[in-house]
Amino acid sequence: DVKVTQSSRYLVKRTGEKVFLECVQDMDHENMFWYRQDPGLGLRLIYFSYDVKMKEKGDIPEGYSVSREKKERFSLILESASTNQTSMYLCASSSPPRGQIYGYTFGSGTRLTVV
């Protein structure tokens, strides 16, 4: 089975800190995604990547950046953490055949609290 691993389950950071959330998948998937999940708002796409060094903005990219230097790793960066970035962050990956779409495999999530 595909495994998507997020490096931290819980993080507490201070306002203004630069925060790195790491995600690694072990099945050579091309596509990787970062979502945040908030009560009543569901999953909102922050950034995604369809290839190494490629990145695309999702629906709520403000305050975030990403890095994909290797195919298996997709990092989410909070440049200057703010309290409104307190959330559950979910990483996902997929590898659909060309022209198709298939479901994603998700990691277990990182619950980030910014104080």
Place this chain on the structure above:
Amino acid sequence: GESVGLHLPTLSVQEGDNSIINCAYSNSASDYFIWYKQESGKGPQFIIDIRSNMDKRQGQRVTVLLNKTVKHLSLQIAATQPGDSAVYFCAENSKTGFQKLVFGTGTRLLVSP
């Protein structure tokens, strides 16, 4: 814009009952739909998917129904068990630009013994 919504935020059922979780989608061009289950403290897990050339698809104890006429998707869970307690999300594929999934806000299923 595209949106995927759910009729009920919380569904409470008795163990052994059948559960039906509903989802409305807005993009009539969507041709792929998927249900995820998310247990507390875990990431979403794939349950079942369906493409628009089908009306029904069955898995183990789960059935997904797709009604394209009214843009409605449902997940039926037979003989619901306490382990089915979770939040269930539907998602559809975005047909604009890079194809990706658009998720609903989720329905919490509570199963009591």
